[in-house]
Amino acid sequence: MKLLDPYSLVLMASMMCGVMSAVLFLVRRSFPADIQGLGHWCAALAVQVLATACYSFKGTLPDGFVLPVANLLFVLGNGLCAIGLQAFYGRAQGWRMLGGALGFALVGMVYWLFVVPSYTARVTWMALPLTVINGTQLWLVLRHGRRHFATYFLAMLVGVNALLVAVRGALALVMPAPTVDLTQPGALQGAYLVITAMVPILLSVGFIMVATKRLQFTLERRSASDPLTGALNRRGFDAAYTRELARLRRRPRTLALLAIDLDHFKAVNDAHGHGVGDKVLVRTASLVGAALRESDYLARFGGEEFIVLLPDTDIELAATVAQRIQAALRTACDSGIPVCTASIGIAAQTDPRQRLDDLLEEADQALYRAKANGRDRIELAEQEKRRASA
Template sequence: MSSVMPGLMALVMFSLARGFPANIRGVGHWASGALVVSISAMLLALRGGIADWLSIVVANVGMILGTGLWLIGSQMFFGQRPARRFIALLLVVGVIAMSWMTWVHPSITGRTLCMCAILTATYGLNSLTMLRFGKGSHSATFVGSMQLLQTLATALRGITMFVPAWASTGLFAPDLIQRIYLTTGALMSLTVCVGLLFVAMDRLRNQLEQQSFMDSLTGLLNRRAFLGVHQQEREKTMRTGGLLTLLLIDLDHFKQVNDTYGHATGDRVLIDFATRVAEMLPAPHHVARWGGEEFAVLLPRATPDEAKEHAERIRQRVAQKEDAALPAYTCSIGVSCMAASEATIEQLARDADEALYRAKRSGRNCVQVSDHVILL
């Protein structure tokens, strides 16, 4: 059963991987690794009942390939360079060593030491990848921890081969260390497969959650998420007392940019603007794409003078041409500021929009503050 279950989990992962976004990489390698490990484990379990070239050479090399695919999948999943050449080298070593110590110079001890060394390397590197790059993910930490236990058990099996009293005489030798090694391998293979599946599902869920509150082009909050942030900040500020400030920012003559340079350049301008604004505002702040070429900035507890100063800094920074590959562009900004108890998003947006309209009528590339600023 311990041999069959990873194969069944592989089929599940193969099915799910087909529906995953292209930027979630490595799941197919995990599935392939699980399937290879499952087949190899079944061949190992048939030792003595089938030909040695299947139960020894193919089975052991299959274990190297399967765990190597897990490692490559993990590296791809976390955006690291996959160690394909290293795994290929281990496979060559495994084929030569298993063949030599099966037919030329038969040695159970030699085969065990060789496989323990190779599997310790693949298990250990996969564990390191999961624990190092999967920080913040409980599923990745779990898989990394399980692989670490498997690494230790495999290394222990290799070390004990040098102790005559503990050195096994075969795969199914009844000594305690071999039982621990086989039991750990059986349990961990299934556990790791399930864990990898959860790691992939966590990544997919996080991406879907991000897509629900982030603008796909600029990476800023979308309007829906911005409304939620405003509500949270308003409730917080009402408890402590203070002001809420909203900046509505519109890129001047943006339609001309699209018409003259094309929509691809227009998108790059939007991304450039979002990047520059997000990095220059003080914490806490929230920036969102309000719609089209219009952006919104929420500044909790900023006074009207501070809000106007921030808006002016944004206007001046945007007016500076920093990317030679992009056309020069400017922005107009409307500012509204009021007590949190009065600062509904509708009122803030209405006042900021009126101020923005005045900025456009004043020749654009300027900042206007609402005439209805409500102080504490």
């Protein structure tokens, strides 16, 4: 089988990177600002095109100019992908790491090109920063990526890219120069070029898949969340309750529910304005959320009313959580935000046939008693009071 010559493969890879860079640029504009990194990947592919364009002048311009510039651009392109992933996952962006990699690459290229000319030494030297950069990308994806197919697909591609670079660098130490020289004909060189031509495109596709999955998650979260406090809205709470009810049907346990209402919240709005009232609500959601476990759910049903769903929680433990919430609200000391106590009603469910509306009604009735008995109190639903006294 006749293989394409190296320059044709490099040209094809460059054209595909250019097209994918344009695609990423267009896609980036349709994503919200809190999904970052797409711009870095777009720039990375554009830099890869520049690296290929620079390399195409080999033989026309002096190697002393073409080879260092093309290799530095290649390192820069890989580094921008890593920084894009860091931005995407909300990590500190490693511009210093990229600067160090570029400096390391430049020193090696100058030394092994002008001082002690050696093609294999240059290949091994350049493999080191590229392997570190790709290894960083792989760690980011595996450490911070959500567990779904898109993440695994992207991790596999990054791993393949890192492995290819590392293997070529290692082979350059033990094999003659023509074996690792990509401008020479051969099955090994051809296979390497084909794979490396496809990997940037597939990596970009993988990143778009991960970003699209993030967008889907973000939109679902926004549709299920209260925009002011970040707590679940009624839709999000209903979905959470449905999941927990399914678990209750599979295994007998207790679901506890807290109905929380801020005391004298209207007076806060009247005295300080709705802006301060909103800050009170945001602080309340933060303090209540901090008092809960990761498996618990906090929702805001409107106004100053919050609902907490506590899976695997009996009435005694639910009362302890309620006391912890009240203590946090009483001792809040944010400057310019008045302290606001809360009344709490508690209900529990052990029967999967019970309706959510009935459970909420029980908690609301307990909440009303807490209000009537002086506020800043905790009351149990009548059914729970009878169980406690039995």
